[in-house]
Amino acid sequence: MALAAGTRVSSRALLRPWALLxxxxxRRTEPAAGGGDSARRFGTQRVLVEPDAAAxxxxxxxxxxxxxxxxxxxxxxxxxxxxKLENDKTFRGVILTSDCPGVFSAGLxxxxxxxxxxxxxxxxxxxxxxxxxxxxxxxxxxxxAINGACPAGGCLISxxxxxxxxxxxxxxxxxxxxxxxxxxxxxWFKDTxxxxxxxxxxxxxxQLGLLFLPAEALQVGLVDQVVPEDQVxxxxxxxxxxxxxxxxxxxxxxxxxxxxxxxxxxxxxxDADIQNFVSFISRDSIQKSLxxxxxxxxxxxx
Amino acid sequence: MALAAGTRVSSRALLRPWALLxxxxxRRTEPAAGGGDSARRFGTQRVLVEPDAAAxxxxxxxxxxxxxxxxxxxxxxxxxxxxKLENDKTFRGVILTSDCPGVFSAGLxxxxxxxxxxxxxxxxxxxxxxxxxxxxxxxxxxxxAINGACPAGGCLISxxxxxxxxxxxxxxxxxxxxxxxxxxxxxWFKDTxxxxxxxxxxxxxxQLGLLFLPAEALQVGLVDQVVPEDQVxxxxxxxxxxxxxxxxxxxxxxxxxxxxxxxxxxxxxxDADIQNFVSFISRDSIQKSLxxxxxxxxxxxx
Amino acid sequence: MALAAGTRVSSRALLRPWALLxxxxxRRTEPAAGGGDSARRFGTQRVLVEPDAAAxxxxxxxxxxxxxxxxxxxxxxxxxxxxKLENDKTFRGVILTSDCPGVFSAGLxxxxxxxxxxxxxxxxxxxxxxxxxxxxxxxxxxxxAINGACPAGGCLISxxxxxxxxxxxxxxxxxxxxxxxxxxxxxWFKDTxxxxxxxxxxxxxxQLGLLFLPAEALQVGLVDQVVPEDQVxxxxxxxxxxxxxxxxxxxxxxxxxxxxxxxxxxxxxxDADIQNFVSFISRDSIQKSLxxxxxxxxxxxx
Numbered sequence: 001m002a003l004a005a006g007t008r009v010s011s012r013a014l015l016r017p018w019a020l021l022x023x024x025x026x027r028r029t030e031p032a033a034g035g036g037d038s039a040r041r042f043g044t045q046r047v048l049v050e051p052d053a054a055a056x057x058x059x060x061x062x063x064x065x066x067x068x069x070x071x072x073x074x075x076x077x078x079x080x081x082x083x084k085l086e087n088d089k090t091f092r093g094v095i096l097t098s099d100c101p102g103v104f105s106a107g108l109x110x111x112x113x114x115x116x117x118x119x120x121x122x123x124x125x126x127x128x129x130x131x132x133x134x135x136x137x138x139x140x141x142x143x144x145a146i147n148g149a150c151p152a153g154g155c156l157i158s159x160x161x162x163x164x165x166x167x168x169x170x171x172x173x174x175x176x177x178x179x180x181x182x183x184x185x186x187x188w189f190k191d192t193x194x195x196x197x198x199x200x201x202x203x204x205x206x207q208l209g210l211l212f213l214p215a216e217a218l219q220v221g222l223v224d225q226v227v228p229e230d231q232v233x234x235x236x237x238x239x240x241x242x243x244x245x246x247x248x249x250x251x252x253x254x255x256x257x258x259x260x261x262x263x264x265x266x267x268x269x270x271d272a273d274i275q276n277f278v279s280f281i282s283r284d285s286i287q288k289s290l291x292x293x294x295x296x297x298x299x300x301x302x
Numbered sequence: 303m304a305l306a307a308g309t310r311v312s313s314r315a316l317l318r319p320w321a322l323l324x325x326x327x328x329r330r331t332e333p334a335a336g337g338g339d340s341a342r343r344f345g346t347q348r349v350l351v352e353p354d355a356a357a358x359x360x361x362x363x364x365x366x367x368x369x370x371x372x373x374x375x376x377x378x379x380x381x382x383x384x385x386k387l388e389n390d391k392t393f394r395g396v397i398l399t400s401d402c403p404g405v406f407s408a409g410l411x412x413x414x415x416x417x418x419x420x421x422x423x424x425x426x427x428x429x430x431x432x433x434x435x436x437x438x439x440x441x442x443x444x445x446x447a448i449n450g451a452c453p454a455g456g457c458l459i460s461x462x463x464x465x466x467x468x469x470x471x472x473x474x475x476x477x478x479x480x481x482x483x484x485x486x487x488x489x490w491f492k493d494t495x496x497x498x499x500x501x502x503x504x505x506x507x508x509q510l511g512l513l514f515l516p517a518e519a520l521q522v523g524l525v526d527q528v529v530p531e532d533q534v535x536x537x538x539x540x541x542x543x544x545x546x547x548x549x550x551x552x553x554x555x556x557x558x559x560x561x562x563x564x565x566x567x568x569x570x571x572x573d574a575d576i577q578n579f580v581s582f583i584s585r586d587s588i589q590k591s592l593x594x595x596x597x598x599x600x601x602x603x604x
Numbered sequence: 605m606a607l608a609a610g611t612r613v614s615s616r617a618l619l620r621p622w623a624l625l626x627x628x629x630x631r632r633t634e635p636a637a638g639g640g641d642s643a644r645r646f647g648t649q650r651v652l653v654e655p656d657a658a659a660x661x662x663x664x665x666x667x668x669x670x671x672x673x674x675x676x677x678x679x680x681x682x683x684x685x686x687x688k689l690e691n692d693k694t695f696r697g698v699i700l701t702s703d704c705p706g707v708f709s710a711g712l713x714x715x716x717x718x719x720x721x722x723x724x725x726x727x728x729x730x731x732x733x734x735x736x737x738x739x740x741x742x743x744x745x746x747x748x749a750i751n752g753a754c755p756a757g758g759c760l761i762s763x764x765x766x767x768x769x770x771x772x773x774x775x776x777x778x779x780x781x782x783x784x785x786x787x788x789x790x791x792w793f794k795d796t797x798x799x800x801x802x803x804x805x806x807x808x809x810x811q812l813g814l815l816f817l818p819a820e821a822l823q824v825g826l827v828d829q830v831v832p833e834d835q836v837x838x839x840x841x842x843x844x845x846x847x848x849x850x851x852x853x854x855x856x857x858x859x860x861x862x863x864x865x866x867x868x869x870x871x872x873x874x875d876a877d878i879q880n881f882v883s884f885i886s887r888d889s890i891q892k893s894l895x896x897x898x899x900x901x902x903x904x905x906x
Contacts (some may be wrong), residue, residue, distance in 0.1 A: 162509065247484040250483075
């Protein structure tokens with residue numbers, strides 16, 4: 001018999017791994033109405049983790065109001081929470097989603113890049129790199145349940161996942177829109193995008209800083225599914241079940257084989273990439289333009 | 303006049319190479335009903351070759367029942383038959399298809415990887431590599447007429463072809479489903495898939511061990527055409543006519559330019575790749591899992 | 605506030621850069637009917653340049669009748685005109701189009717490759733390389749308004765642009781059809797195509813020398829839009845407005861990041877590539893086949 005001889009003798013269901021999960025459902029771990037179940041939640045102040053140990057799945061919710069900016073604190077807590085789940089054999093899959101209505105994550109925090117000193121910029125950029133490196137080669141199955149706008153760094157986070165589900169809401173635009181602010185996505189943002197939607201679509205999206213509507217995001221391959229807003233999490237849980245049907249070791253080696261070359265490109269020049277960022281962001285022209293942008297945002301809020 | 307100035311003066315037919323073959327039909331070389339024509343067939347026990355010398359095309363049929371497992375014998379005979387056609391100036395194109403109902407090829411033969419010694423595993427793997435190397439850079443036009451299920455190694459063979467036609471039968475699933483068995487597709491299987499369907503689709507297909515239905519295979523680009531089952535071979539012959547309209551030398555250099563980088567990646571580390579395979583397959587855990595799988599298949603047959 | 609926090613507070617219009625150009629229209633600089641405005645045109649004999657300094661855009665029209673063959677003269681004038689615009693801070697975008705009815709450009713000029721001496725072939729090939737190098741990494745926004753047939757070298761020119769609009773006319777076939785003449789597209793033609801339509805589509809298109817109908821060209825990603833013939837230029841101007849809404853510096857760095865690896869591949873082996881071309885084109889068999897082709901074209905015209 002051959003490697004996949006099963007295709008002949010087994011029913012088609014056998015060939016569709018998710019069909020193997022006979023009726024398995026992954027229980028959601030929302031605290032009970034009475035609130036007595038809160039011990040089952042853990043995480044940090046800005047990263048809520050709702051574990052379902054029985055299913056081996058955790059839901060990780062960003063909570064850095066109002067727009068889940070990737071501040072140094074959020075990045076640090078995110079990395080710690082991820083590492084914790086990665087090292088806990090109980091968990092095989094994590095769903096990333098937002099606790100802030102209307103925004104998955106607005107991306108990098110401009111306040112970390114403006115009016116600070118070079119050492120701070122370097123520390124901040126190292127944390128951004130660290131998060132990407134850990135996410136993109138994570139041994140966990142990562143699924144993005146994108147329940148809000150998803151620009152720039154928010155988009156990057158979702159692109160590191162194994163699967164992306166976007167809520168069907170025309171306000172939830174998604175893309176690497178850095179050029180709109182006069183800045184440039186780093187090469188590893190670009191590599192992650194090219195791996196997802198190909199060279200030509202990336203070239204155009206990155207140059208124009210395109211933010212895609214849900215239907216467009218699906219069309220170009222930025223996300224794998226668009227579903228009604230109230231079905232984002234439940235869809236993520238069903239999709240997770242399919243991924244959990246695959247033997248971990250084989251899946252992890254396969255993921256590594258697909259992504260390691262891309263990761264190595266940053267690993268080999270991590271310090272140079274930090275230096276690039278620090279010297280770029282420290283320029284007077286960039287600082288001025290960021291400052292003006294922040295002022296404008298403050299006025300709008302005021 | 304410029305290189306392609308002909309586009310202006312010639313009719314559109316001139317620009318479509320297959321239109322140049324005025325009514326040319328490639329005769330099939332099935333032995334006549336009386337059977338007296340058997341001299342026109344050649345090949346080996348497990349690889350039937352039906353040559354049409356006048357057309358310059360041969361149909362190569364795998365015959366290793368029940369499921370065309372890629373045993374060491376089949377691989378060896380396949381390589382010999384291919385080399386023979388490659389060296390015979392009479393032939394410019396080969397159609398690969400199956401003589402076993404319902405299966406194109408079930409892929410690598412688990413019995414060659416289970417309960418044998420390391421020297422055998424190494425010999426087997428070298429033959430798998432050899433086949434891929436010869437197919438992927440073949441000077442012949444290769445067309446896969448996929449008239450049955452096409453998982454794992456069977457899928458790989460079809461991916462090395464210049465064109466793939468799949469019979470429209472929901473039982474004929476196709477894909478690199480290695481992870482379903484707890485094993486990992488080698489990097490050159492992965493490279494061949496990425497060259498065909500791109501990075502993102504490959505990443506998902508390989509991790510989930512996806513087997514695609516014909517319509518899905520067409521959609522993702524795994525095959526170029528899906529046709530009714532009884533038209534697979536005739537379609538392959540028509541498509542072959544298009545490819546034969548191109549001057550061989552230019553076409554071969556172009557194919558080499560597209561694929562050489564991918565081939566070189568294996569050539570540079572062929573021994574290391576064999577060692578990897580031998581040490582992976584020799585693991586107790588892998589041997590046990592393959593043994594259990596083979597037992598199960600035997601029971602199903604019994 | 606985060607890098608792209610604006611997604612929440614701003615209207616969707618803000619996220620679509622072209623919406624920022626409130627009613628901006630780019631004036632066309634056709635000479636007035638009276639012809640008194642001819643000072644506003646510049647360029648060379650074979651490359652007309654119609655500048656709109658106020659808009660920062662120039663329309664560049666190839667005029668080398670009958671089919672805009674890329675003769676050494678046309679290449680030279682094209683390079684000079686491009687360099688002039690590139691160095692003139694007034695201009696940020698250029699639209700490439702044809703002044704010859706029915707043909708964008710028929711591609712390389714066979715007469716430059718036939719019956720001349722090796723030094724001439726080398727000079728010619730160096731000019732072809734030079735044009736590609738300058739176009740593919742141009743700091744200008746380049747948009748191809750493809751108003752005619754677009755084979756071989758004509759197709760290559762359009763592929764170096766940032767955006768391609770093709771007139772919806774079934775005579776306007778487009779593709780790298782070199783194999784049809786028994787020659788092979790150079791590796792950097794191939795790289796440019798792969799960057800545009802991916803590996804698999806390129807492999808097939810290049811081997812078969814496919815020339816795509818407008819709808820097929822759109823489908824495979826060879827062009828970004830197909831529009832009625834009389835709207836090609838106006839569409840190009842509207843699209844240009846979107847691209848001009850992006851800060852130049854960020855856009856240019858992004859373009860460079862996307863394309864530099866591809867360009868470097870030729871830069872590193874430019875002389876070897878010239879030698880390859882000269883020795884290939886000098887072969888008796890190739891010279892004979894080109895000569896026969898040229899004869900046939902002459903007879904057809906006669």
